[in-house]
Amino acid sequence: MQVHIEKMTSDVSVQTGELALTQAQCEKLVALVISKLEDRAREAMRARAATALTTQAAKPFEAGR
Secondary structure, three states: OEEEEOOEEEEOOOOOOOOOOOHHHHHHHHHHHHHHHHHHHHHHHHHHHHHOOOOOOOOOOOOOO
């Protein structure tokens, strides 16, 4: 069975009767792994953006407007 996750492709082979998961269960597991990897990447981008220095000053605050 070939498993493709983002930029990684792996061929997995097992002996008949040794795989405890069905094809549907394997696909669900792969989808879960992809989701977790995307969550980690998104969180890393948020963390980088939160600590990044900007070169532009914010607009001055004008009271009463």
